[in-house]
Amino acid sequence: PANMKLIFIFSTLIGAVLCLETFVGHQVLRIKTKNEEEVKQLQLLESLEHLELDFWINPSAPALPVDVRIPAASVQSVKAFLESQGIDYSILIEDLQGVLDKEKQDMAESAQRQRSSTFDFGAYHTLDDINEELDHLASEYSFVEKIQIGESYEKRPLYVLKFSTGGSGRAAVWLDAGIHSREWVTQASALWIASKIASDYGTDASVTSLLDKMDLFLLPVANPDGFVYTHTSNRMWRKTRSKIPGSICVGVDPNRNWDAGFGGCSLLAPPGPGASNRPCSDSYHGPSANSEVEVKSVVDFIKNRGNFKAFLTLHSYSQLLMYPYGYKCTRPDDYAELESLGRAAANSIHSLYGTTFQVGTICKTIYQASGGSIDWSYDNGIKYSFALELRDTGKYGFLLPASQIIPTARETWLGLKRILEHVRDESS
Amino acid sequence: DIDGVGHKYCLELELEDVLDKDRTVSCTAEVLYPLGSKTSAPDVQVTVQGELRSTEEADQEFYNRIRSLEKELVAENIPDSHGNVPPELEPIHLLASVASGYVIWQNSTENTKFHLAQVKHVKQVKRSDEDLQFDFVVLLHEMVSQEVLPWELTLLWHPQRGARVSRD
Numbered sequence: 335p336a337n338m339k340l341i342f343i344f345s346t347l348i349g350a351v352l353c354l355e356t357f358v359g360h361q362v363l364r365i366k367t368k369n370e371e372e373v374k375q376l377q378l379l380e381s382l383e384h385l386e387l388d389f390w391i392n393p394s395a396p397a398l399p400v401d402v403r404i405p406a407a408s409v410q411s412v413k414a415f416l417e418s419q420g421i422d423y424s425i426l427i428e429d430l431q432g433v434l435d436k437e438k439q440d441m442a443e444s445a446q447r448q449r450s451s452t453f454d455f456g457a458y459h460t461l462d463d464i465n466e467e468l469d470h471l472a473s474e475y476s477f478v479e480k481i482q483i484g485e486s487y488e489k490r491p492l493y494v495l496k497f498s499t500g501g502s503g504r505a506a507v508w509l510d511a512g513i514h515s516r517e518w519v520t521q522a523s524a525l526w527i528a529s530k531i532a533s534d535y536g537t538d539a540s541v542t543s544l545l546d547k548m549d550l551f552l553l554p555v556a557n558p559d560g561f562v563y564t565h566t567s568n569r570m571w572r573k574t575r576s577k578i579p580g581s582i583c584v585g586v587d588p589n590r591n592w593d594a595g596f597g598g599c600s601l602l603a604p605p606g607p608g609a610s611n612r613p614c615s616d617s618y619h620g621p622s623a624n625s626e627v628e629v630k631s632v633v634d635f636i637k638n639r640g641n642f643k644a645f646l647t648l649h650s651y652s653q654l655l656m657y658p659y660g661y662k663c664t665r666p667d668d669y670a671e672l673e674s675l676g677r678a679a680a681n682s683i684h685s686l687y688g689t690t691f692q693v694g695t696i697c698k699t700i701y702q703a704s705g706g707s708i709d710w711s712y713d714n715g716i717k718y719s720f721a722l723e724l725r726d727t728g729k730y731g732f733l734l735p736a737s738q739i740i741p742t743a744r745e746t747w748l749g750l751k752r753i754l755e756h757v758r759d760e761s762s
Numbered sequence: 763d764i765d766g767v768g769h770k771y772c773l774e775l776e777l778e779d780v781l782d783k784d785r786t787v788s789c790t791a792e793v794l795y796p797l798g799s800k801t802s803a804p805d806v807q808v809t810v811q812g813e814l815r816s817t818e819e820a821d822q823e824f825y826n827r828i829r830s831l832e833k834e835l836v837a838e839n840i841p842d843s844h845g846n847v848p849p850e851l852e853p854i855h856l857l858a859s860v861a862s863g864y865v866i867w868q869n870s871t872e873n874t875k876f877h878l879a880q881v882k883h884v885k886q887v888k889r890s891d892e893d894l895q896f897d898f899v900v901l902l903h904e905m906v907s908q909e910v911l912p913w914e915l916t917l918l919w920h921p922q923r924g925a926r927v928s929r930d
Contacts, residue, residue, distance in 0.1 A: 389768040458844050518843075569843045570879060570910040572902060586910070606772030652905075701906050728877035729780070731903055 342435050352535075353593060357434060357675065359406030362427035362616075366414065367396045372421050376400055379412075387412075401426060455526040456740045460561050461490070462570035464555060467525060477534045477545065483553075483602055484631025487576040490558040492631050495528050497550040499535070505761040507644040507754060508716075510553040513588050513707070514572045515560025517732045519724050519742050520648040526556035527745035527750070533616055540751060544758050548643070551635075557588055557628055572616050574626050581613035588730035589649075592633070593623035594709035595661025608661070608704040613685065619705050633710070644757045645711035646750060651731050652700065653691045654725040658712040660696030661704040668717055675756050676720065679749040686745040689725065696721065718757050721748065768796040770871060779815060780856070787812040794873050803868045816825055824853045828886065831864040835886040835896075854884055854896070857925065861917040862900050864927045875905035882912060893918040895928075 339642035345513055367373050376393035378383070388403035404412050416423050427433055447634055453459075453467045472480040472495065479496045486492060499506070511517075531550065534541040544550075555561055559575040575583030590609035592685065609619035624630040655671040659665075666672065676693040683691050692699055696706065700723070708719035725734055725742045732740070763769055771793045779785035787810060794805040828835060840855050841847045846861050862878040870876065883899040884892045896917045903910050 352791060564843075569839075570903075572910075610907070618909070730841060730845050731877050731879050733841045733843065733845045733880060735841070738845075 343400055347510040357403075359409065360403055360404075360430040361409050361425060361720050362401060362403050362425045362430060363412070363416075363423045365391065365393075365400040365402065365421060365423040367400065367421065369396050372396065372419070373421060375421065376467045379415075385412075395510060403430065406540050417762070418644075440452040453525075453529075453709065455522070455529065455743070456643065457736050458522055458739070459525075459725065460565055461555060461558055464521065464525060465493060467493075468528075470496060471495065471528055471532055475535075478528075478532050483635040484627060486557070486559045486628055487626070488559045488562075488619050490562070492553065492558065492628065493555070494553045494635075494681075495554070497531060497535075497545055497552070499545050501549075503639075503641055504547070504549050505547040506551060506639065506642045507646070507718075507757060508551050508553075508642055508711075509646045509648070509705075509750070510556045510632070511648040512554065512561055513556040513647065514649060515557045515564045516570050516732045517650040517724075518564070518732065519650045519739060521555050521561065522736075522739045523724065523743035523746055524552060525647060526740060527747050528552055530743075530747055540755055544754055547758055548761065550754075553632070556632070560585070572583075573618065574628055576620075576626060578613040578618075578621070583614035583618075585618070586617075586626050587617045588626050588629050589707055590617055590619035590703065590705040591623060591626045591629045592693075592707050592710035594658075594706060595704040595711055596719065597624040597704060608702050623705065629707075632707075636716075642711075642716050643761050644753065645708060645716045645720075646718075646753065647707050647721045648724060648746070649721060650724040650734065651726055651728065653727055654721075654723040655683075655691045656696045656699050656708075656721045656723075658695065658709045658719055659704060660700075660706040661709050663695075663697040663702060665695065666712060672720075673717075675718070675753060678756075679720075679752040683745045683749040686748055687741055689745050691722075691749070717720070718753060720753060722749065764794070765861050766797070768794050770794045777810070782815065785815060787814060804870055806867065810812050810916070818921070820853075825894065825921045831886070834888055835884070838882065840881040855881060857896060857917055857919060858898055858900055860885065861896075861898060861926050861927050862902060862913075865900075865913055865915055866902065873906055877903050878906070879903040879910055887916075893920045893923070895919075 365376060367376065372395045373396055379387060379388060380393060385408050386405050387408070390401040391399060391401060393400045395758075407427045413423070424595050452465075453470065454539065468480050472478050477497060477499045479498070481494050482491045482497050483494050484492045509524070509527075513521035531541055531545075534544050536542055557574060560571050560573060561576055571585075575585050577584060578586070579673045597611065610617045612618060620626055624633055636645075655676050657666065657676055673693065680691040680693050683689055696703065696708070706721070712719040724746055725738060773791045775789050775791060777787045777789055779787075788809055789810045791809070792807045796802045796804070797832065805901065812827055835854070836885055837851055840851055840858070850906070858881045862863055862876075868875040879901040881898060881900050885897045887895040889895050898915050898917065900913050900915065901910050916928045918928055
């Protein structure tokens with residue numbers, strides 16, 4: 335009978351059961367019993383103490399699942415037994431030690447973050463609070479420095495975090511957020527990402543090798559005037575706050591103001607929606623390219639420092655991962671590589687919570703739009719130029735609940751990391 | 763392409779229940795955008811394959827709660843700047859989405875993509891008949907132009923008679 339078979343199989347294991355401190359190779363199975371007979375089999379199994387089976391849910395009635403932790407040495411035999419008896423099971427946890435290691439790591443990171451900062455990355459903050467946290471990161475990490483690359487229209491400093499472990503004039507990557515002020519999840523994510531990069535250096539192999547080779551420049555609030563305005567007056571404000579001569583309307587769309595197909599007039603581009611020449615429009619491109627000091631400051635900084643290999647910019651919402659071009663609907667020369675890298679990055683994003691990003695050129699994916707930042711960077715020799723539109727796809731839109739900040743930042747970082755790993759590997 | 767008439771799109775869609783992510787229902791639709799005319803809404807024919815979840819109990823509860831309010835309901839900024847919606851205002855947010863859906867449909871072309879960005883203001887208006895009336899000011903975000911446009915609209919709702927936009 336089955337019971338005799340059971341005792342025979344496992345008696346050979348008695349001597350082989352080791353006393354391990356860890357849970358390496360331990361598996362947790364969920365067993366679905368179909369009848370009383372099967373329940374009795376499992377109760378017999380439970381009674382064999384030498385197997386050191388740890389029932390998280392004990393066998394009691396056929397309708398209830400049975401969860402059991404099985405030490406590595408017994409895994410195969412227990413499964414063989416279940417299969418031979420026709421008892422259904424599924425694997426809840428494939429490697430328990432892996433789960434425990436991850437939990438420990440998460441807790442350590444969280445504790446470190448609590449020790450070192452009371453900043454709540456899972457909440458939306460004012461500009462002053464953000465700037466304070468930039469100071470804090472710079473003071474806490476020797477390889478992080480806060481630099482000012484210019485001033486906004488209303489004279490607010492444009493602060494960039496420089497991540498550099500040494501060298502001079504190393505290859506660099508650029509990352510900005512909040513160029514459109516109402517896209518709050520981007521500034522919030524940028525802050526989390528800054529903290530993550532800083533704390534991962536020295537512990538995460540990928541980040542460590544990246545910063546050992548390259549510098550990273552992060553501008554978390556690219557449009558501080560607009561950002562303050564979204565806090566004080568109009569949550570839906572997108573543009574800068576510059577006065578426009580001859581108009582009662584204020585502000586220029588900073589992502590139509592770059593010198594790339596500026597003004598939407600290009601012989602190569604078929605007519606279509608692009609940028610507006612009306613000052614009151616939310617996509618007003620401005621009187622001339624780089625008319626906005628927020629844009630010019632970045633252009634000057636990147637040109638003066640030189641040797642940038644990647645230009646990454648964060649927007650919301652729509653869940654898109656895009657590369658040039660926006661001002662024309664033809665493919666960039668590096669189309670194949672950018673498309674492939676884009677897809678890989680989107681897969682990385684998806685791997686965490688299942689969030690889907692669409693990949694493609696700006697023109698094909700969202701709409702034709704001239705004067706955009708990644709078109710400028712690409713046409714100025716920065717091959718790895720990507721623009722991301724983060725969560726969500728319209729349910730909350732710009733008003734993404736704060737509870738989604740950290741999940742969004744986490745998944746976005748995986749995508750950016752994938753891109754940066756490629757950039758690192760391709761840069762000499 | 764239908765000569766002299768417009769552009770027709772045949773769609774296969776999956777509807778996801780906003781309040782129950784695991785619940786989906788398939789449907790097919792035909793959308794006809796009329797040529798040239800800017801004042802005419804696209805023609806839409808929809809067939810739902812399957813059943814929509816019954817919300818009778820929740821509907822009745824909400825209806826009774828609003829009807830029994832001493833003072834008319836008034837609220838602003840749903841969601842607020844941080845994306846929060848107080849639980850008791852969730853149904854109002856949903857009704858605003860429905861009302862906005864109607865306005866969006868009436869104003870859509872092949873070159874627009876609208877979403878409800880925020881309910882700026884809502885005011886309940888007590889009626890002598892059985893309907894609930896809500897006067898909304900909503901903000902609609904149009905993706906292509908990136909404009910955020912305020913829109914005034916009035917929604918009538920009744921648990922059995924459903925939702926109707928009476929002014930838009």
